[in-house]
Amino acid sequence: MSRMTARKLKALETKKALLETGLELFHKKGFDNVTVDEIVKSCHVSKGAFYVHFNTKYDIFNEKFKDIDNFYSTFQQGIPKNIKASEKILMFYEAQMIYLRDELGKDLIRTVYMNAMSLTINKNHYLADPDRNLYKVINSFVQEGIENNEFKGGLTTEEASALITRCMRGTIYDWIIFGEEFDVVQEMTTFTTTVLNGLKR
Template identity: 85%
Template sequence: MTHITARKLKALETKKALLETGLELFDKKGFDNVTVDEIVKTCNVSKGAFYVHFNSKYDIFNEKFKDIDNFYSEFQKGISNDIKASEKILIFFEAQMIYLRDELGKDLIRTVYMNAMSLTINKNHYLSDPNRNLYQVINSFVQEGIKNKEFKEGLTTEEVSVLITRCMRGTIYDWIIFGEQFDIVEEMNKFTSTVLDGLKR
């Protein structure tokens, strides 16, 4: 069993506090209106301590998404192998929407999306990184569907994956801009089912 020293434990606590403080300030004031100085002052730690854990304030979002992606990878392991790829995608997306709604909440997701849209997202950005666990999970389901001739011929794994992940991002965006009457789980299921039906042989 690995022993965590008091110093390492303190570092983990500091990182968690910086993460939570940063996200809370972004939500209240907007990403562009929050500085690293304000985060460390609110958190009562040094600026040097911030840069031990994060290269910039945007790394706070990246760190949160890594936590989210770990959830996706763990959930994937529990999906039965005895069902079609399209069914796996729907089960996975349903779990994702429930997790975003119940564990993270609309306010945090709104903050993430607003600030992502205010920046230029390049191909190396974490939110669009094809190596993210989220995209790897979707790719694995799509590859399975293509291999088993569940999806139409002539479409690559990348093309199908892009269409399916757009269902996810589009539904999340609508959830953010519409009121409480918008059921993110139900709408995701309808949207993705329609796209998947169009992709099937």
């Protein structure tokens, strides 16, 4: 395998610095109050260097969510194959909430959601994009539950998945707006279990 050149390593370092600085500034000042000029000035790089890695400042969030979705895909591979689909969903969501709480933190998630709510959401938005690994994982579990007759008929895979993913987004939203006494892992489990019980045969 060929080693990375000094130029490529420098490019990776620049991209990482732009990403981390952008996220930090979004949190401190609010997404709408941060410009590309401010991000590059804080990183001591040119504006052209920014556009080598990102088309717009929105792409900084998209890049972060790629990292998050890589975690989801990796975790999915470790879920036991011989348990029920509903158990897989609960195990997956528990790991997701622990990851968001312990690795990303409420401040970053609050920034992401606040900025998402200030925009017009379409199906390609990073929080709702059906091609995200997150949604593909949940769809696969729901499809499995339907095929194994664990879930009752009447809803398509897409409809059932939409209900289950609303548990996730709703719990994250409540975690953001409520105080530290809100246990995001426990609340996610309770909320999702209730919905899953309604879907079971």
